[in-house]
Amino acid sequence: MTALTILVADDNPVVRAGLRSLLGDHPDLRVVAEAADGRAALRETLRTRPQVVLLDVRMPPWDGLAALPHLARLARVLMLTHSREPETVEEALRLGAGGYLVHGEFTTEELVRAVREVGEGRARFTATASEVLLRSLRATAHDSESPIVSMSAYFENASSRMQRNVEQWGLSVREVEVMDLIATGLNNRQIAATCFIAEKTVKNHINRIFAKLHTDTRAEAIASWLGTRPTR
Numbered sequence: 001m002t003a004l005t006i007l008v009a010d011d012n013p014v015v016r017a018g019l020r021s022l023l024g025d026h027p028d029l030r031v032v033a034e035a036a037d038g039r040a041a042l043r044e045t046l047r048t049r050p051q052v053v054l055l056d057v058r059m060p061p062w063d064g065l066a067a068l069p070h071l072a073r074l075a076r077v078l079m080l081t082h083s084r085e086p087e088t089v090e091e092a093l094r095l096g097a098g099g100y101l102v103h104g105e106f107t108t109e110e111l112v113r114a115v116r117e118v119g120e121g122r123a124r125f126t127a128t129a130s131e132v133l134l135r136s137l138r139a140t141a142h143d144s145e146s147p148i149v150s151m152s153a154y155f156e157n158a159s160s161r162m163q164r165n166v167e168q169w170g171l172s173v174r175e176v177e178v179m180d181l182i183a184t185g186l187n188n189r190q191i192a193a194t195c196f197i198a199e200k201t202v203k204n205h206i207n208r209i210f211a212k213l214h215t216d217t218r219a220e221a222i223a224s225w226l227g228t229r230p231t232r
Contacts (some may be wrong), residue, residue, distance in 0.1 A: 003027065003028055003029055003030035004028060004029050004030065004051055004052060004115070004116065004119045005030050005032045005048070005049075005050040005051045005052070006023060006029060006030065006031045006032065006050050006051070006052045006053070006054060006115065007031070007032060007033045007034070007035065007041065007044055007045055007048065007050040007052070007053045007054070007075070008020060008023075008031055008033075008034050008035070008054045009034070009035040009036075009037075009038070009040070009041035009044075009053060009054065009055045009056060009059065009064065009067075010036070010054075010056040010059065010080070011036050011037060011056065011058070011059040011060070012056075013036070015056075016034045016036075019031070019054060019080075020034065022108055022111070022112070023112070023115065026112060028116070029112070029115060029116070032048045032050050033045075033047070033048045033050065036059065037059040037060065037061060037062045037063070038055075038059055038062035038063050038064055038065075038066050038067030038068075039061075039062040039067065039185065041053065041055065041059075041064075041067050041071060042067050042070050042071060045071055045074050045075055046074065046194050049074070049075075050075050051075055051076065051119050052075060052076050052077075052078060052115055052118055052119045053071050053075045053076070053077045053078070054078050054080045054115070055067070055068065055071065055077050055078070055079055055080065055081075055097075056079075056080060056081045056083075057079065057081040057082075057083040057088055057092070058081070058082075058083060064079070064081070064092075065088070065091055065092060065095060068092060068095040068096060068097060069095045069096055070180055070183075071096075072095065072096025072097070072098075073096075073180070076098045076118050076119060076121065077096060077097050077098055077099075077118075078097070078098060078099040078100075078101065078114060078115060078118045078124070079092050079097045079099065079100040079101065079129075080101050080103070080111075081100075081101075081102065081103065082102065082103045082104075083102075084102045084128045084129075086132045086135075089128070089129045089132040089133070090132060093133065098118045098121070098123055098124075099114055099117075099118045099123050099124035099125060100125050100126070100129035101114055101124065101125070101126045101129070102126045102127075102128045102129060105126035105127050105128060106126050169212050169213055170212050171209060171212055174195070174205065175205050175208060175209050175212075177195060178191055178195065178202060178205045178206065178209065179209050179213075179221065179225055181194060181195075182206070182209075182218060182221060182222060182225075183222045183225055188202045188203060188206070209221060213225070
């Protein structure tokens with residue numbers, strides 16, 4: 001039996017150790033890496049390629065929500081956190097989370113089951129997240145002529161956001177991937193290793209990206225990509 005591979009991202013080492021021990025008791029689950037913040041989570045996900053990432057929200061200096069859209073392109077993400085604010089739950093779902101569990105609202109058996117089901121592509125939520133989701137779906141359905149369309153829009157994930165970036169900037173899919181990695185702080189050598197391409201090819205991609213984004217530096221490109229810099 002092939003084990004489901006998991007990365008645990010939480011800034012509390014006690015929580016990480018507990019999750020590794022708990023999940024390690026199940027032969028069909030295997031923790032392959034840990035991370036203490038969002039940037040480390042992305043780096044370790046790129047290195048180990050887990051099938052599921054267990055992700056906390058508050059992990060300074062680069063929190064889970066900042067890393068989530070990048071992680072969701074690489075693995076299925078299950079939020080595992082104390083954060084129960086409605087806006088946080090909604091943002092996590094919009095950014096591509098496949099489930100949301102709030103500490104104190106699940107048993108160890110329910111956690112293990114949730115990890116397996118998210119790994120299979122099925123969503124899992126604890127009570128707080130389920131209530132937020134239900135309220136949001138009711139609100140969008142009420143405001144729309146087509147509730148089905150509203151629900152589909154609500155679950156817009158990282159792949160659709162990538163398509164919007166392709167259309168907005170005219171970037172190729174590979175250029176989008178490179179730009180996402182630039183935005184996480186990786187250098188050219190690290191991007192080359194991640195994408196399995198030559199460093200010279202990365203430089204060529206970056207030159208084309210800068211031209212399409214009308215930028216001259218990495219900082220300007222990241223600001224444009226994240227929507228914090230006005231377009232020319």
